[in-house]
Amino acid sequence: MTIQFRDETFRDDYTFRNSRWAIERFPFPFHEDSFMYSVNMEQHRGGPAGSVYEKRFDVDEHYVSEMRDRALVLAEDPLRCQSLPHMTLAGWDLLELIMVAKSEDYPDLFQLHRDGDRWRWVNRPLGIDDTFTFLDDTTLPHGPMEYITRQTQGDFCVLDQRDDNLWMDAGMVTTQADWSLDFDLGMNFFEWHAPVPKAHEMGIFQRALKFLLNIQQGAPARRLNWTMTVNPLLDTSPENYHRWGIQKTTLTPENIGRKQHLRVELQTFFRLPRSNALVFPIRCYLCSFEDLTTVSKWGRRLHRVVRDLPVELATYKGFVDNRPMMLDYLSQFDDGLPTSPGIWPDLETEPPLRMG
Amino acid sequence: MTKFDFPPSIKSRPVWGTLQARPGRHHLFVADAEGAQAILDVATPDLMAGSHIIYVPRGADHADALRALEPAQFHEGPSYAASVPRLRRALQDAKMGLQVYLAGTEGVMGQAMAEAVAAGIPHTAIQTEHRGSTARRMQCVHCKGITEDVETDPFVCAHCGLNLFVRDHYSRRLAAYQGVRVDAEDHGNVPEPRGIYE
Numbered sequence: 046m047t048i049q050f051r052d053e054t055f056r057d058d059y060t061f062r063n064s065r066w067a068i069e070r071f072p073f074p075f076h077e078d079s080f081m082y083s084v085n086m087e088q089h090r091g092g093p094a095g096s097v098y099e100k101r102f103d104v105d106e107h108y109v110s111e112m113r114d115r116a117l118v119l120a121e122d123p124l125r126c127q128s129l130p131h132m133t134l135a136g137w138d139l140l141e142l143i144m145v146a147k148s149e150d151y152p153d154l155f156q157l158h159r160d161g162d163r164w165r166w167v168n169r170p171l172g173i174d175d176t177f178t179f180l181d182d183t184t185l186p187h188g189p190m191e192y193i194t195r196q197t198q199g200d201f202c203v204l205d206q207r208d209d210n211l212w213m214d215a216g217m218v219t220t221q222a223d224w225s226l227d228f229d230l231g232m233n234f235f236e237w238h239a240p241v242p243k244a245h246e247m248g249i250f251q252r253a254l255k256f257l258l259n260i261q262q263g264a265p266a267r268r269l270n271w272t273m274t275v276n277p278l279l280d281t282s283p284e285n286y287h288r289w290g291i292q293k294t295t296l297t298p299e300n301i302g303r304k305q306h307l308r309v310e311l312q313t314f315f316r317l318p319r320s321n322a323l324v325f326p327i328r329c330y331l332c333s334f335e336d337l338t339t340v341s342k343w344g345r346r347l348h349r350v351v352r353d354l355p356v357e358l359a360t361y362k363g364f365v366d367n368r369p370m371m372l373d374y375l376s377q378f379d380d381g382l383p384t385s386p387g388i389w390p391d392l393e394t395e396p397p398l399r400m401g
Numbered sequence: 402m403t404k405f406d407f408p409p410s411i412k413s414r415p416v417w418g419t420l421q422a423r424p425g426r427h428h429l430f431v432a433d434a435e436g437a438q439a440i441l442d443v444a445t446p447d448l449m450a451g452s453h454i455i456y457v458p459r460g461a462d463h464a465d466a467l468r469a470l471e472p473a474q475f476h477e478g479p480s481y482a483a484s485v486p487r488l489r490r491a492l493q494d495a496k497m498g499l500q501v502y503l504a505g506t507e508g509v510m511g512q513a514m515a516e517a518v519a520a521g522i523p524h525t526a527i528q529t530e531h532r533g534s535t536a537r538r539m540q541c542v543h544c545k546g547i548t549e550d551v552e553t554d555p556f557v558c559a560h561c562g563l564n565l566f567v568r569d570h571y572s573r574r575l576a577a578y579q580g581v582r583v584d585a586e587d588h589g590n591v592p593e594p595r596g597i598y599e
């Protein structure tokens with residue numbers, strides 16, 4: 046299908062909206078009626094047609110506006126994109142991976158013409174047509190990682206692999222769930238995850254690291270992660286938390302359906318060929334409670350997950366104070382009927398909400 | 402007592418050790434204040450014959466005791482910042498096998514470690530020992546300014562003036578803990594400051 050790119054904002058007047066198409070393909074992160082951490086990895090080798098899993102780098106109706114928001118963040122704070130000196134080759138690896146994948150997966154939107162190391166890149170939605178020399182930094186307007194990630198939805202962490210660990214040595218991070226690339230740059234896998242409660246004790250990170258260290262070229266992996274965000278604010282950074290934190294207190298029973306968003310990260314993992322680095326794209330999808338609950342299965346399930354989440358997790362994810370109001374709202378979409386297994390909306394088979 | 406038992410914490414928080422003399426011809430010590438006592442505890446004439454000590458007293462009076470160890474080189478700096486050019490030169494001149502020893506406050510150890518790492522020494526090869534003040538070097542995540550010697554939580558950022566709470570999340574690259582606005586979700590509601598370890 047041809048994507049109709051929306052002209053919208055993720056700040057100030059918040060004109061971001063999801064179309065019906067975007068709602069029904071939303072990566073709902075709960076495969077059952079409760080949630081606890083797990084190493085929920087699977088191979089990233091496509092998925093149902095039209096789903097966010099289908100392509101290697103999903104492009105959706107928010108693409109152009111998200112890239113405009115990223116440019117605003119970077120203009121305000123260039124430290125959101127950093128690369129330690131030894132990571133430049135990995136940046137080129139990433140540029141190649143994305144250009145090849147997008148030109149193959151979306152030939153009507155992106156084209157890559159290669160003549161030896163002379164490359165021409167055409168990005169139609171953003172109106173870019175650049176010719177450059179592969180592996181020659183001086184032929185691009187930015188470093189290779191910054192150049193391509195200014196044109197690709199989602200945050201990108203580029204991880205160096207050494208000493209049986211992964212090191213956060215480069216990244217483009219403007220749509221993050223409240224963590225600072227500038228602060229975490231140079232940390233290893235356990236260090237940058239240090240603030241996460243419970244998961245260390247459960248052995249989650251040891252197992253996840255073992256899995257990630259063994260990811261091979263051509264065999265990417267993926268998982269979903271989630272949190273909650275008031276207003277469709279992409280840049281929930283610690284850098285700006287002193288400005289956006291107060292928005293959490295603006296929820297009312299009348300506006301919560303429109304303002305409260307489930308924030309889902311599609312995390313994927315690709316081995317890069319020359320550098321042996323691992324790239325970790327973190328793609329953020331937002332959906333309002335009002336829109337989510339139009340899918341009867343998701344309405345039932347979201348209520349149960351939010352209700353039963355351990356308090357440490359609700360605190361860490363930053364919504365413990367708003368949880369009672371969320372539950373008041375969500376309970377009207379839970380009629381107690383059972384839900385089908387898995388994350389998919391199952392629109393044809395799940396019963397509509399039985400009105401009480 | 403100059404030693405302090407830090408409570409268990411998260412995995413980004415540094416764990417300080419106890420200095421031990423390691424074999425080798427070249428030894429570089431960087432210490433501030435009570436950190437001198439950790440050097441005095443490991444010093445032997447053999448070790449000192451190959452040692453360069455950079456010491457910042459910060460009001461402590463151990464300089465003469467260190468000088469009396471007769472290290473090959475001794476430098477007493479008026480502040481850590483004033484000692485950095487000398488430290489960089491010592492690291493630039495380092496021979497294979499140089500042993501690096503850091504002692505004293507977290508702020509000075511952390512900054513000297515970042516210099517040594519920048520010079521190519523793996524952080525795991527650097528010995529440390531905490532002595533003296535438990536004050537922290539804090540980075541404001543909002544304005545990026547560093548506030549030195551923070552003893553209370555919350556504290557006021559010396560640069561932007563926001564009231565920040567003290568996290569245990571620590572960056573070796575910045576040699577600082579992270580400070581985050583404490584009243585971001587309820588402006589003006591700033592708790593009474595308490596000692597970080599109270």
